[in-house]
Amino acid sequence: MNSNFAMMNNYLTYKSKPGILSWLLSTDHKRIGLLYLVSMVVFFWVAVTLGFLMKLEMLTPGKTIVDAQTYNTLFTLHGMIMIFLFIIPGIPAVFGNFFLPIQIGAHDVAFPRLNLLSWYLYIIGGLFAIVSLFLQGGPIDTGWTFYVPYSIRTTTNVILPLLGAFILGFSSILTGINFITTVHRLRAPGMTFFRMPLFVWALYATAWIQVVATPVVGITIVMVIVERVFHVGIFDPALGGDPILFQHLFWIYSHPAVYIMILPAMGVVSEIIPTFARRTIFGYKVIAFSSLSIALIGYFVWAHHMFTSGMSDTSRMVFSLLTFLVAVPSGVKVFNWVATLYKGSIELRAPLIYVMMFIFLFSIGGLTGLVLGSLSTDIHVTDTYFVVAHFHYVMFGGTAIILFAGLHYWFPKMFGKMYNEKVAIWATPLIFIGFNMLYFTMFILGYLGMPRRYWSYLPEYQTLHIISTVGSWILVAGLVLMFGNLIHALLKGKPAETNPWGGVTLEWTVPSPPPVENFEKIPVVENGPYDFSTINGETNGKN
Amino acid sequence: MEQGQKPHLITYGTYVLVWLSLISLTLLTVTISGVDYGRIALFIALVIAFVKSVLVVSYFMHIKFDEAIFKFFILVALVTLASIFILTSTDIFFR
Ligand code: HEM
Ligand SMILES: [Cu+2]
Numbered sequence: 260m261n262s263n264f265a266m267m268n269n270y271l272t273y274k275s276k277p278g279i280l281s282w283l284l285s286t287d288h289k290r291i292g293l294l295y296l297v298s299m300v301v302f303f304w305v306a307v308t309l310g311f312l313m314k315l316e317m318l319t320p321g322k323t324i325v326d327a328q329t330y331n332t333l334f335t336l337h338g339m340i341m342i343f344l345f346i347i348p349g350i351p352a353v354f355g356n357f358f359l360p361i362q363i364g365a366h367d368v369a370f371p372r373l374n375l376l377s378w379y380l381y382i383i384g385g386l387f388a389i390v391s392l393f394l395q396g397g398p399i400d401t402g403w404t405f406y407v408p409y410s411i412r413t414t415t416n417v418i419l420p421l422l423g424a425f426i427l428g429f430s431s432i433l434t435g436i437n438f439i440t441t442v443h444r445l446r447a448p449g450m451t452f453f454r455m456p457l458f459v460w461a462l463y464a465t466a467w468i469q470v471v472a473t474p475v476v477g478i479t480i481v482m483v484i485v486e487r488v489f490h491v492g493i494f495d496p497a498l499g500g501d502p503i504l505f506q507h508l509f510w511i512y513s514h515p516a517v518y519i520m521i522l523p524a525m526g527v528v529s530e531i532i533p534t535f536a537r538r539t540i541f542g543y544k545v546i547a548f549s550s551l552s553i554a555l556i557g558y559f560v561w562a563h564h565m566f567t568s569g570m571s572d573t574s575r576m577v578f579s580l581l582t583f584l585v586a587v588p589s590g591v592k593v594f595n596w597v598a599t600l601y602k603g604s605i606e607l608r609a610p611l612i613y614v615m616m617f618i619f620l621f622s623i624g625g626l627t628g629l630v631l632g633s634l635s636t637d638i639h640v641t642d643t644y645f646v647v648a649h650f651h652y653v654m655f656g657g658t659a660i661i662l663f664a665g666l667h668y669w670f671p672k673m674f675g676k677m678y679n680e681k682v683a684i685w686a687t688p689l690i691f692i693g694f695n696m697l698y699f700t701m702f703i704l705g706y707l708g709m710p711r712r713y714w715s716y717l718p719e720y721q722t723l724h725i726i727s728t729v730g731s732w733i734l735v736a737g738l739v740l741m742f743g744n745l746i747h748a749l750l751k752g753k754p755a756e757t758n759p760w761g762g763v764t765l766e767w768t769v770p771s772p773p774p775v776e777n778f779e780k781i782p783v784v785e786n787g788p789y790d791f792s793t794i795n796g797e798t799n800g801k802n
Numbered sequence: 803m804e805q806g807q808k809p810h811l812i813t814y815g816t817y818v819l820v821w822l823s824l825i826s827l828t829l830l831t832v833t834i835s836g837v838d839y840g841r842i843a844l845f846i847a848l849v850i851a852f853v854k855s856v857l858v859v860s861y862f863m864h865i866k867f868d869e870a871i872f873k874f875f876i877l878v879a880l881v882t883l884a885s886i887f888i889l890t891s892t893d894i895f896f897r
Contacts, residue, residue: 443871471882507890558882559889571896577889 269675269772286371289773292357293673294378299345299353300742302385306340307735309333314697314731317724321715330714331400332415336392338403339420343427344385346658347516350523351434351469352381354665355462357673359438361766361773362456364447364782369440373433380430387423391416402712404513405480407494407505411487418484425480428473431519435469438462447765449784456764456788457546461526464550468515468522468557476512479505503568510561518557520654521621522550524661525592528614531668532596534762535611536603539789542595549588556585566637575634582632589625593618608760609683613664616691620656624649627702645705651698660690663741670745671759675772676752682744689737696730764788812861820861827854 270289275281282290313333316323325333356374360367368374392398399420401410410417442463446455455463482493483505492498494505533540540546562570562578596618605611627649630636640646671677700723705711709720716724758767765784769777831850839846860866865873 467878471879475886503893507893511886511890559885562889562893570893573896574889574893577892 268775269770270775271675271772273775284375286367286375287775288356288360288367288371288374289673291374291378292353292355295348295352295356295381298378298382298385299348302340302344306337306345307738309337309340311731311735313337314728316714317716318728320718320721325714327714328400331402331712332398334712335399335402336388339388339399339424341654342403342516343424344381344388346520346654347431348381348427348434349520349658350527350662350665351438351462351465351519352377353662354458354527354669355434355438355523358669358766359441359459359462360445361769361777362459362764363442363445363450364765364778364784365441365445366776366778366781368437369444370437374437377430377433377437380426380433384423384425384427384430387426388420391419391423394419404509405483406509407483407486407500407502408496410483411495418487421480421484425477428477428480431469432473435466435473438466439470442466447781447784453544453547454784454787455547457529457540457543457550458523458526460547461522461529461550464554465519465522468519468554472512472515472519472558475508476516479508479512482508503565503570506565506568507562510564511558514561514564515554515557517650517653518553520658522553524617524658525550527661527665527668528596528617529592530762530764531610531614531664532599533789533791534668534760535606535608536600537606537761537791538599538603539787539791540595541598541601542591543787543789546592546595549591552588553585556581556588560585563632563637566634567641579632579634583629586625586629586632593622593625609680609687610664610668610760612684612687613660613667616687617657617660617664620652620660620694624652624654624656627652640705642711643705644701644709644711647711648698648701648705651701655698656694666745668760669766670748671755672766672771672773674749674752675755675770676748677755677759678744678748678752682740686737686741686744689733689740691737693730693732693734693737697727697734698730700724700727700730763791812864812867816861820857824854824857 270287273281276284282294285291285294312324313330316325316330316333356368394416396414396416398415399413399417400415401413401417405417405421442455442459485491486493486495486498486500490498492500494500494502496502529540529546560578560582562574563582566575566579627645631640631646631649667678667683701709704720704723704727707720707723709716755771757770759771760767765782766773768782827850831847834846835843859876865876
């Protein structure tokens with residue numbers, strides 16, 4: 260890229276409107292990505308704090324710092340914020356917005372204004388949830404799953420946070436529509452579907468889930484509200500409704516939603532591994548298709564969350580079988596990543612270390628998913644800490660760790676600054692040890708019978724709870740170190756080169772940070788996304 | 803209209819005709835709701851609703867005259883919905 264072009268305004272310094280408005284009214288996909296990043300990090304830390312307090316409460320049996328009702332609202336808010344405001348929008352909203360157009364050689368997404376609207380809906384949805392905390396009735400205490408009949412009968416503020424989730428759903432749908440259209444319409448000349456980076460494939464598959472599954476939760480929420488306000492018997496058995504129907508509807512969305520969380524993360528992994536193994540990805544097409552098949556099969560397994568709900572035996576067997584099927588494409592991906600590393604020339608830089616941590620933690624999460632997917636074992640461990648451990652391994656150990664990996668991988672590109680890599684690497688053992696102390700103990704606790712969502716417990720569980728709580732302190736220390744390092748880099752970091760890691764996808768051909776229009780001239784693409792043949796053997800791209 | 807695609811204009815007459823059919827189908831639904839069809843009452847109402855959505859999607863949303871890929875998109879959504887119904891029925895009808 261010639262320097263003349265690089266000297267032009269980059270997207271960070273460019274001013275279209277006075278002051279902060281040039282951010283708040285920006286339709287630049289990169290700025291919108293950063294708006295999401297900042298708001299999401301704020302929500303993340305709020306929810307981390309809530310989780311930290313929950314673990315503190317569990318240090319001793321009986322009351323440690325809060326009473327039972329406060330504990331109920333703590334786990335509800337922790338879950339709602341983490342799921343609806345952090346992990347679901349997560350990677351697509353931040354990195355998808357920022358890098359999807361660049362990776363396919365476009366100037367922006369297909370509908371830039373709609374993109375800005377999604378961010379506003381996201382913020383409005385969040386505000387609804389926050390406002391409800393301070394109204395009469397008190398914060399919602401149903402758990403993030405809003406199960407009826409409790410969510411219809413509790414006197415806490417249910418309607419406002421439900422409306423918040425409804426609005427967030429629209430934000431998610433709009434992002435999905437935007438990405439699907441962008442992928443179909445705005446690929447650069449020569450960028451065929453099978454030359455798209457795997458991150459784009461993952462975002463594309465995710466976008467379909469966002470568009471097709473999210474309306475279901477919207478409708479379900481409206482029905483709960485209607486039932487609460489007008490006492491129409493839809494779900495509450497006392498009014499003639501069917502509570503299991505609610506669980507179906509809720510999980511018809513929320514199980515595909517776990518793939519909204521994990522697919523983009525898998526896409527990021529497929530970007531980082533080739534770059535640091537300096538080798539083309541093993542099984543490109545298989546990985547691309549496994550994204551689509553995960554999206555597809557992911558629709559058909561939802562009732563594995565309901566094995567003990569009282570639904571029919573037939574459906575329990577059908578859904579258990581289908582659940583086992585969905586593990587296949589996930590396994591395909593893990594094996595392909597490992598095969599890519601095999602005989603690669605591996606450079607253990609910070610982003611790759613986070614990816615390694617992901618492979619380890621996500622594998623544990625996925626395998627324990629199979630324990631939960633078998634009927635007989637699920638009955639023993641459902642609604643215990645075992646489930647809590649499972650989903651933290653997949654969502655935190657999977658998606659959130661990859662969000663951090665992506666942050667370290669793309670930070671130089673997004674901000675034009677380098678962070679201190681030693682500190683970034685030092686944070687990983689803290690996170691890893693803290694994480695496993697905090698959550699692995701939960702597998703054992705759950706197996707021994709510790710139920711989830713209780714604020715107190717029998718004395719024999721205490722040792723494990725103490726280990727777990729101490730783990731939460733170590734984990735938070737690691738997170739503080741990691742984020743602190745990145746914030747320090749924002750303020751004081753050395754300038755980053757165009758291509759600090761020697762990556763070969765298109766974002767590494769534009770200056771860091773990218774210019775307003777991304778490309779001076781739309782590139783013409785002539786080969787697949789992970790072609791290292793031109794870069795290998797050159798010093799190009801190494802620090 | 804995009805370039806490369808032959809423009810297809812729908813006349814006002816067609817729109818009005820579609821609109822009138824929608825209204826009459828609505829009237830039909832309302833009228834027959836008074837008749838007791840027993841178990842198939844719901845089925846009949848759904849069939850009428852289906853015909854109405856086909857009209858809206860084909861004419862008002864222009865899908866009839868658009869590229870094949872849009873029809874494919876709609877098919878994906880419909881097949882997903884059908885699968886969800888079938889899988890849910892493994893619970894509802896076997897309890
Ligand atoms: C091989 C893949 C997976 C399998 C077989 C699997 C299986 C299961 C099963 C059977 C349950 C229900 C347990 C119970 O309530 O008794 C469950 C819960 C859960 N899973 Fe997974 N899972 C897998 C991957 C994932 C992924 C990738 C995520 C998210 C990124 C995830 C998130 C969750 C969550 C959030 C819950 C608990 C929801 C709640 O009740 O609050 N799972 N999983
Ligand atoms: Cu699930």
